[in-house]
Amino acid sequence: MGKYHHGDVRNVLLQKAENILIDEGPTGLSLRRLARLTGVSEAAPYRHFDGKDGILAAVAISAFERFAQKLEDVAARIDTHEDRIMALGAAYVGFAIEHPQHFRLIFGRERPPLDQYPELRDAADNAFDVLQRAVTSVDRKAEMTLTEAATAYNRALAAWSRAHGIAMLVIDGMIAPPADIELDDFVLGLLAEDLNRTDAA
Amino acid sequence: MGKYHHGDVRNVLLQKAENILIDEGPTGLSLRRLARLTGVSEAAPYRHFDGKDGILAAVAISAFERFAQKLEDVAARIDTHEDRIMALGAAYVGFAIEHPQHFRLIFGRERPPLDQYPELRDAADNAFDVLQRAVTSVDRKAEMTLTEAATAYNRALAAWSRAHGIAMLVIDGMIAPPADIELDDFVLGLLAEDLNRTDAA
DNA sequence: TTTCTTATGTTAACTCTGTTTACATTATCG
DNA sequence: CGATAATGTAAACAGAGTTAACATAAGAAA
Incomplete structure (x- = not known):
């Protein structure tokens, strides 16, 4: 009764891997357990992924994509520069709260090395490009001196x-x-702390 | 040729464990390798520590202590409230840069669970107490309304x-x-970003 | 179609890990 | 001294990541 090629092993593995990752984090994800859970031999995952890092990389890529998508959506919807930075901050933290394991995966040191997974590197670069573009697309367009630009950049890094x-x-x-x-209000309050300053130091 | 009780196994293990940790992080630290490296049987560490988490906890405790010490030193030396927060921030980041693995260990999820290691919990509580005390010891003493106090607290969290x-x-x-x-100036610039605001939002 | 090649799957092994158990030795204290 | 606790050891267990050797299915080429 050969069940060879039941068709979709890669996607099933990926899906189950993501679920395990959400529940237990990268350390709790075991290839062997994953294979057993998928009803496939313990070596099968190696036919579809480059070992454990390969699976983590695949999950990280989709995480980066969702992250970038969310940031992009928010950035596109807000007009003024200050509001956009604030909204981006909220979205950034919101993503982390909604998907803490994904957030940890794309930022932490359990993330597979970027130079070994070009697609992962691309996904990462893209996400940070979105962030940077959204933050540096100032309203008063191109009318900044060098020091003004430097200040804006510094401010963006500080917000990030x-x-x-x-x-x-x-x-x-x-x-x-x-x-x-509420959690959202709490986060917004922290993000906006700069703007409410009234007393001099 | 019984080399039983060569005296100081616990400390040697701890020292070597810390070195490995600095070089390779918690995942790279293997009890067996550590034992071999120390010239002792592979089960010996279990006589001195509660497994791997026990060793990590021990290292984390000393990390917390050094961290708290550094913060305390800085806080004690600065007079005004704003300056103190700034100096604490610099010390905080400075510690992370000088001892990244220790920093990750005490904040990351590789840290053994606090409720299983009371001394670790104490060390952690103490460190955050230092932080909180330093941040909330305002100059104009006790002359704050409730909302002022709330604002001050919020501001401290934002700085943290x-x-x-x-x-x-x-x-x-x-x-x-x-x-x-320079790295230090860069960090200071980011930390101080709040204070330099001149334009209205 | 038949045949060759590639993709996919399996089993069995290797090495490493954390941990425990049973046993041996040493130190310490009555 | 002798009993007991502390400290050491070797051996085993289960689980992990990974690879090698082999088996079968699918698809392209003849």
């Missing part, structure tokens, strides 16, 4: 850093909103 | 988030200073 820090600290459970505040 | 984000992005190689800027 804060969003990234919030994302990490929230999904690692180090910070959490007070009982009477 | 940014410092954490910078630390992560820098040690993961996602952001780096321009060629003509």
Whole structure:
């Protein structure tokens, strides 16, 4: 009763791998268990992926794509520069909260090395390009001096850093909103902290 | 030729474990390799530590202690509130850059569960207490309304988030200073981004 | 069609890991 | 001294990633 070529092993593996990853993270994902769970021999995954890193890379690629898509959608919908940066920050943190394992996978050191997976590198580059384009597409177009441009860039990095820090600290459970505040509002409050300054240092 | 009780196995293991950890991270640390490297049987480490997590916990504890010490030193030396937050941020990121693996260990998910290692929990609590005390010890003492206090707290979280984000992005190689800027200045520039705002949103 | 090649699947092995068990030795303390 | 706890060992177990040798199915070429 040869069940050879039941057709779609690669996709099934990928799907199940992603589910396991969501529940248990990269360390909890075992190729052998995955194979057993898929009802296929323990060596079969190696016919479809370049070992464990290969599977992680495949998942990471789709994660990068969804991430980039979300950022792009948000960026396209907002007009003014400041609002766009704020909305991007919210989307960035939102993605991390909705898909913490994916977020960790694409940023953490469990991510397979980019130089060994060109498609992964492309996906990563694209995601960061989206981020950078959205952040540097200022309203007053091209009317900046060099130092102004440098300041804008620095500001973008600072915004990115804060969003990234919030994302990490929230999904690692180090910070959490007070009982009477919604998570979204909490995040927005942190992201907007710059803008509400009233007193001088 | 019984070399039983050569005296200091625990410390030797710990030291070597820390070195391996610095070079290769938690995944690269193998108890068996560690034992062989120490010249002791492969089961010996289990006499001194509660398995791999036990060793990681021990290293994490000392990491937390050094981290807290550094923050405390800095906080004690700075007078004004704003300056202190800035200096703490710099120290925070500085620690991450000097000891990236330690930083990852105490914040990442490879860290053994706090509720299984009370001393680890204590070390962690202490470190974050230092951070929080330093950040909330305002100059104009106790003369704040509730909303002022809430704002101050929010601001502290925002500062922490940014410092954490910078630390992560820098040690993961996602952001780096321009060629003509020192790393320290780069970090300080990002941390201080709030304070330099001149234009209205 | 038949045949050759490639893709896909399997089994069995190898090496490494974490961990535990049973046993041996040493140190310590009554 | 002798009993007990601490520390060491070897041997085993289960699970992991990976590879090699082999088997079969599918598709292209003749």
